[in-house]
Amino acid sequence: MDIQFLSEYLEFLEVEKGLSNNTIDAYRNDLTAFFDFCQSRGISEINKIDRAELNSFIMKLREEKYTPSSVMRKVASLRGFFKWFCANEYGKKNPAQTLEQPKLPKRLPKVMTIDELNSILNSNLSVLEQLIVELLYGCGLRVSELVNLKLTNIDIKQKYVQCYGKGSKERIVPFGNKAKDAINKYLKAREVIILEHKLSSNLKTLLIKENGNKVSRQDVYNFIRKQGEKIHKHISPHTLRHSFATHLLENGADLRVVQELLGHSDVATTQLYTHITKKRLKEVYFAIKG
Numbered sequence: 001m002d003i004q005f006l007s008e009y010l011e012f013l014e015v016e017k018g019l020s021n022n023t024i025d026a027y028r029n030d031l032t033a034f035f036d037f038c039q040s041r042g043i044s045e046i047n048k049i050d051r052a053e054l055n056s057f058i059m060k061l062r063e064e065k066y067t068p069s070s071v072m073r074k075v076a077s078l079r080g081f082f083k084w085f086c087a088n089e090y091g092k093k094n095p096a097q098t099l100e101q102p103k104l105p106k107r108l109p110k111v112m113t114i115d116e117l118n119s120i121l122n123s124n125l126s127v128l129e130q131l132i133v134e135l136l137y138g139c140g141l142r143v144s145e146l147v148n149l150k151l152t153n154i155d156i157k158q159k160y161v162q163c164y165g166k167g168s169k170e171r172i173v174p175f176g177n178k179a180k181d182a183i184n185k186y187l188k189a190r191e192v193i194i195l196e197h198k199l200s201s202n203l204k205t206l207l208i209k210e211n212g213n214k215v216s217r218q219d220v221y222n223f224i225r226k227q228g229e230k231i232h233k234h235i236s237p238h239t240l241r242h243s244f245a246t247h248l249l250e251n252g253a254d255l256r257v258v259q260e261l262l263g264h265s266d267v268a269t270t271q272l273y274t275h276i277t278k279k280r281l282k283e284v285y286f287a288i289k290g
Contacts, residue, residue, distance in 0.1 A: 005046060006031055009084050018167045022144060030077035046085065051095045054078060075099060112243045116231045123230060128207065131186040132220060133227070134179040135161065136237050140244035140262055141173070143220050143237040149206040156183060165263035173261055245273045 010028055013019045019027075037057050038049055057078075061071050082096040121133055135141050135149075145163040153162040160174045175183075190208060194201065197212030207215035220237050228235035241262070248258050259270040 003035075005085065005090060006035070006081075009081055012084060020144065020166060020168075023166070026073065027077050027080070030074045031081055034074070034078060047091050049095055051099075054095055054099055110233075110235065110239050110242060111246045112231075112233070112235065112239060114247070116233065117240075117243065119231055120227045123227075126210075127182070127186045127189045128209070128215070129223060131179075131182045132207070132215075132223065133240070134175070134182040136220075136224075136240035137244050138175050138179045139163075139173040140241045142241065142263075143217050146237070147207060147215055147217055147220060150204045151206050152204065154183060154206065156180060163263075166265075169263060169265070171260065171263045242273070245270070249273050 006028070009031075010024055013024050013027060034057055035046075037060065038044075038053050041053065041056070043049055043053060058071060058075065061074060066074075079096045079099055082091075082094045085091050086094045117133075117137060121130065125133070132146065135146055136143070139161050141161070141163060142165060145165055149161070149163065155162070159176070159180055160172050162170065162172055164170055193199070193208055193210060193212055194203060199208075199212055205214050209215055209219070224235055224237050224240070228239075245258050245262055248261070249255070255267065255270055255274065258273070259267050262270060264270045
């Protein structure tokens with residue numbers, strides 16, 4: 001299989017579409033798996049791939065018990081690649097043109113209660129851990145946005161965070177006094193780490209660990225998972241982002257404002273959280289009325 005086309009497509013996604021490295025890696029893995037599958041069936045040229053190979057690949061994914069969301073993403077990867085392939089006149093026929101996306105069951109994201117969040121915040125957290133929780137929940141940041149923050153992205157005086165979401169889209173998110181206190185405490189500890197490990201005083205990365213290394217996505221996932229054990233709940237960094245949005249809506253925030261704070265390009269994505277608040281209202285009502 002000519003991998004040159006794959007390299008060109010991934011470069012197109014990075015340069016023209018401005019997709020994140022994580023998204024590009026996902027496309028690379030999806031498409032590589034599909035091309036390997038085709039080669040195992042004796043097909044070594046992209047132009048010889050037809051709808052039968054696509055159908056067989058999807059059937060194989062389902063037999064291997066991939067989740068509907070994983071299958072959906074892989075289908076999107078295939079559709080995107082073949083659309084680009086034909087648009088550039090590398091091929092005449094698009095085998096994925098009528099390939100349908102599998103329907104996903106609507107699942108409401110997990111949300112934490114205020115008491116659960118306070119339980120975590122009031123536990124024995126380091127200044128770095130305290131700040132991570134404050135930024136994930138208090139600002140609704142994605143984990144990738146969090147670990148890529150620079151010192152210059154924080155304005156303590158004006159109390160806002162400047163972050164870059166999907167497609168490098170910039171947004172400004174305000175924060176409260178608790179987050180401001182957490183930032184100030186952490187910055188003092190950060191200065192000590194820089195001196196101890198003789199790091200550059202011009203280091204731009206905001207979040208660094210006690211050993212002087214940058215905080216990674218996996219560090220954040222592991223930390224949040226352990227916090228979930230304290231409240232006997234499986235949570236991830238995105239759970240705090242979901243909670244941020246839900247609590248804002250429950251307290252009367254406008255849907256469009258929440259959309260802006262989350263960095264959603266489509267308000268329909270944000271509307272999912274209105275279903276959560278309705279569900280919780282019903283639960284409270286029937287708990288009282290019996």
